[in-house]
Structure formats: C-alpha cells, structure tokens
Amino acid sequence: MTERDEDEHETPDFVGLLAGELSRNQTVAAARHLEGCAVCAHKLADLVVAHAALRSSSRVGRLLDEDVEMATVHDDEPVSEFLPPLAPLHSSTPEARQDPKADEPVAATHRRRAGMLAAAAILVLVIAGSVIAVSVGSGRGPTPVASAALQPIEAPTGAWGSVSVFADGTTRSLTVETHRLPEPAPQRFYEVWLLDPATRKMLPMGVLSPSGRGNYSVSAGIMAGYSAVDVSLQANDGDPAHSETSVLRAQL
Amino acid sequence: MDAPFDRFALATVIEAATRDSIAGRIAVDDEGALEEAYRAYGPAVRAYLRHFLPREEVDDVLQIVFLEVWRSRSRIDPTRPFEAWLFGIARKRAIDQLRRSSHEVVSVDAVRELVGPDGEDFADRVAWSAELRTGLSKLPAEQKEAIELSYFSGLTQAEIADRLGSPIGTIKARMARGMHRLTDLLVAEGEPI
Numbered sequence: 001m002t003e004r005d006e007d008e009h010e011t012p013d014f015v016g017l018l019a020g021e022l023s024r025n026q027t028v029a030a031a032r033h034l035e036g037c038a039v040c041a042h043k044l045a046d047l048v049v050a051h052a053a054l055r056s057s058s059r060v061g062r063l064l065d066e067d068v069e070m071a072t073v074h075d076d077e078p079v080s081e082f083l084p085p086l087a088p089l090h091s092s093t094p095e096a097r098q099d100p101k102a103d104e105p106v107a108a109t110h111r112r113r114a115g116m117l118a119a120a121a122i123l124v125l126v127i128a129g130s131v132i133a134v135s136v137g138s139g140r141g142p143t144p145v146a147s148a149a150l151q152p153i154e155a156p157t158g159a160w161g162s163v164s165v166f167a168d169g170t171t172r173s174l175t176v177e178t179h180r181l182p183e184p185a186p187q188r189f190y191e192v193w194l195l196d197p198a199t200r201k202m203l204p205m206g207v208l209s210p211s212g213r214g215n216y217s218v219s220a221g222i223m224a225g226y227s228a229v230d231v232s233l234q235a236n237d238g239d240p241a242h243s244e245t246s247v248l249r250a251q252l
Numbered sequence: 253m254d255a256p257f258d259r260f261a262l263a264t265v266i267e268a269a270t271r272d273s274i275a276g277r278i279a280v281d282d283e284g285a286l287e288e289a290y291r292a293y294g295p296a297v298r299a300y301l302r303h304f305l306p307r308e309e310v311d312d313v314l315q316i317v318f319l320e321v322w323r324s325r326s327r328i329d330p331t332r333p334f335e336a337w338l339f340g341i342a343r344k345r346a347i348d349q350l351r352r353s354s355h356e357v358v359s360v361d362a363v364r365e366l367v368g369p370d371g372e373d374f375a376d377r378v379a380w381s382a383e384l385r386t387g388l389s390k391l392p393a394e395q396k397e398a399i400e401l402s403y404f405s406g407l408t409q410a411e412i413a414d415r416l417g418s419p420i421g422t423i424k425a426r427m428a429r430g431m432h433r434l435t436d437l438l439v440a441e442g443e444p445i
Contacts (some may be wrong), residue, residue, distance in 0.1 A: 015427045021408050050434035054403040057381035061404065064299040064378070083298065086290045087315040179312065213310070 011150035014044050077110045084177050085147040085162050143167045150178060150231065161212070161249065163229045163250045172223040174205065176210040178231065178248060187236040193214060194226035197251070200228070202242050227252050276330035278321065290318050293335070293382060297342050300378045304346045304366045313349050317342045335386070339379035343372070387437040395430030397424055 012030035016022050022030065034041050143166060150161035161178035176192050184190060190208035195201070205216040208231060231248040274292065277285030297317055301310045320341050328337065346366055366374070388396050401415065403406045409427065413420040 013424060014411060015402075015424060016432065019402060019408070021410075046435050047428070047431045048435070049438050050431040053380055053384040053387075053398065053438055054431075054433070056377055057287070057384045058403050060377050060381045064296075064303060083294045084311050084314075086287055086294075086318060177311065179308075 011040055011043065014040075014047050017044075018047060070225055084175075085144075085164055087151070089133075145172075146252050148229070148252050150176070150248040150250045151227070153246045153249050154233075159248065161248055161250075163232070163252070165223075165252065167220070170220045172218055172220050174216045174218070174229065176208065176214045176216070176229065177230070179206065181212060181231075181247065183210070184233060189236060191232050191234045191242075193230040193232060193242060194218070194223070195228040195230045195249070196226050197228050201225070204240065204242075275328050275334035278325045279327070279330055280330040286318065286322050289321065289334075289338075293338055294318070296378065296382050296385075297338065300342055300359075300375070301346055302373075305349055309349055312438045313345050315406075317345050319346065331371055333379065333383050335379040335382040336376065339375045339382070343375040354366065383438065384434070387434050390437060391430050395433070398426045399430050399434070402427060 012026070012033055013022060014030075017027060017030050034044060068217050070183065082183050089154070097162055125209070128202045133230060144164055145167045146165040148163050150163060158177070158183075159180045161176065161181075162174045163177075166173045166175070178190075181190065192205040192208050194203040194205060201224070203218075203226065208214045229250045230242075230246050232243050234243045274285050274289045278289060294314065298310060298314050299410050301313050301317075305313060317338070321338060324341070328334070334434065343366065388399065391399070397416070398412055401412045402409065406442070410420055412418075415424045416423070
C-alpha cells in the first residue's frame, strides 16, 4: 500500500466490528480490507488487547456479582456496602497473631500524611487497650470517621470483632462485625449498646444478627455522648435492661 | 442501567493514586499505601474469595491476604502488575482456608475452580479485570464512559450516542481512542510477577 493509499482509504469501524455491530457485508468487507492493509491490521491489533480484557472483565464481573446476589438472597441480611476495617498490622486477626512475622516492626519513614499518623496511633493504642481512631474520608457518601477493635470481655478466647462509625451529615452509622462468638443458647441473643464508661449510661442499638453483623444509626448529637460500644448476651425475658453480661467491647 | 461490575469498581479510589504508586509505596514500607490498596482492591478480593469460601470466613481471609501483602512487600516489583501478585496471594490463602476448614459441604466445582490450573486461570482473570479497571480509571471520563456503556451495560455505539446525546461518529472516535490507550496501558505493564 502506498502512502497515498493510506491517506485515502477508509478505515473500517473496528470497534463496531469487535462488538458485532456491523452487518454481514460490512464484516466481510472489513476482513477483506484487513487482508491487504497492514496499517489497518496493526490498528485492529491495537484494539484487540483492550477488547479481550474488557470482555473478560465483563464476564468476571457478572460471575462475581452473581455470587453476591445469591448471597444477598439467601442470607439474612444484605451484603455490607462497606469493607471491614483493615486489621491493625501489629495485632490483627487471631491468625495473624499466631504468625510471628505479623509483629515485625514497621519502618517509621514515609509517613507522609495524616492517615499515617493515625496508623502510628493505632499501633500504640491497640497494644495498650485497642483504641483505633482513623479518618479516611473518601468524599463520597458516608465517611468513615472511626473504627475500633472489639475486645473479648466474657467471650471465649478467639472471639473478636470490629466497629466502624460512618458520618453522613448529622447521622452516624455503626457497622458492627463480630467473629467467632458462640451461638447463643436458646432464648438468648446478643445485643449492641452504646456506652459511656464514665457514667455507665447505655443506649441499646439493637439485636446483633445471627450472622454476627449489624448496622445501626443514631444522630451525631446522641453519638457524641458515648465513647464505647458494648455487645452483651441477653435473655429473651422481656427485660430491656442490659444483662450485665458483656462479651465484647470497643473503646471508640 | 447500572453496569453489573460497578459494585466492584476500583476506579474511583485508584484515580487518586495510580496502581504503580500504590505498589511502589507499599514496597518502601508505606502503611498508608496498604490502606489505599485495601480500599481499592479489597472489594474485588472479597468478591473473589466469596466465590469459594463460606461468607463467615471471607473477611478473616481478606485480612490475612492484605497482611501477607504487607509482610511480603520486599518481593513487590512495582514495574509489574500488582493485581496478579495480589490475587495470587488471595488464591493461595483461599486454598489454605478450604484445607484448614472442616466444611460439611464443600462445592466440588468451587474447589476445582480454585485449585490447579483452572484456579490459576480464574485468579488471573480476576487480576486482569482489576488491572483493566485501573487502566479505565486513567482514561478521560468521556472515553471511559463510552467504553463502560458498551462493555458493561451492553449498549451499541448507536445506543450510547443516543444515551449521551452525542453524534455516533464522536462515540466511535472516543471508543477507538480509549481502547487504543487501554491496550497501551495493559501491554506496557509487562508480565505478571
């Protein structure tokens, strides 16, 4: 093909060709054109990787999405819109605690932003009593304003959890996630409370789902009066008061 | 119509920090970069794990995956796709979890998909998908939008033109330019770690 031909020839609609949007005649014509046009063959080759990746991604996305949809249908609560907080690097999950490498020291360099200062605070406070306060606002929708590890009080060894607090205007939403809490005996259930440790004032937030997760909302003004989250084991006896059997607690 | 993959979209977070910078910063001990990686890739890793593991085990394994990313950060090669490495770790930890657990019922199909060459292929595809999402986030918004409407919402170029109120020639040009750029980004990343 001459330079003049390159300038004058009409490039087929390759995006439409890959998408199957061309007619039979257009498709055959494009194929014949490609047989004799190295420039267009090269252009098409440039699209093929992106096309293949996009098709693959679409299929993978559908596959994973179907899994989530099935879980949403069959489980007792919808899939959480929020990720659980990333476990502190220096205590984290029980599995991580079993691994000596999980406690390796972290270089103190490169701590460039406020989040890094919060991470340093996490290290100190988790060791001292598991207080985590991070602010990782994304600027869209509810903004995470705090998270804390739920520590066992009267729970069996290995039970743990986390509390995340999200701000959306004047609403504060709590996401509570617990792990390895034993299934309560019949006619017993777990309940989530806000707690002011100084005055022992408590506010019931609601029953913890058997899945071990719960989402609760409260106004920012009310939330300001509490600094801890408590998970209690309650009897289904009609008494709305705290049973005084706390199994997990987090200091916000 | 919402794109089905939107729930796992990585783009909005990654726009603020490119994948390369995340991997590179983790490699030099930046804990903040790990947090960014968790927010960026955590949803996709979680969805991947949920394909194989019981729901109540997913978040534990998710945490283990990212802790391993941190512990293994000296092995990160920032010039190579971080996603392939990350999902390779996720696959291994999912296999560990299945072996360690005593599930009464384990899906044979799920295990077959996870273990062996087929499992590697699937992890690769999920990683490639994450890599693609990173690439998409680097495109101009109008190119990204047209491509997503085509591939994730199933619209034709004519339907996209109608939806966006743009001439079809404009849509064809946006898609072609965007896909050329995407190919460049995907090919430029080289071989997986």
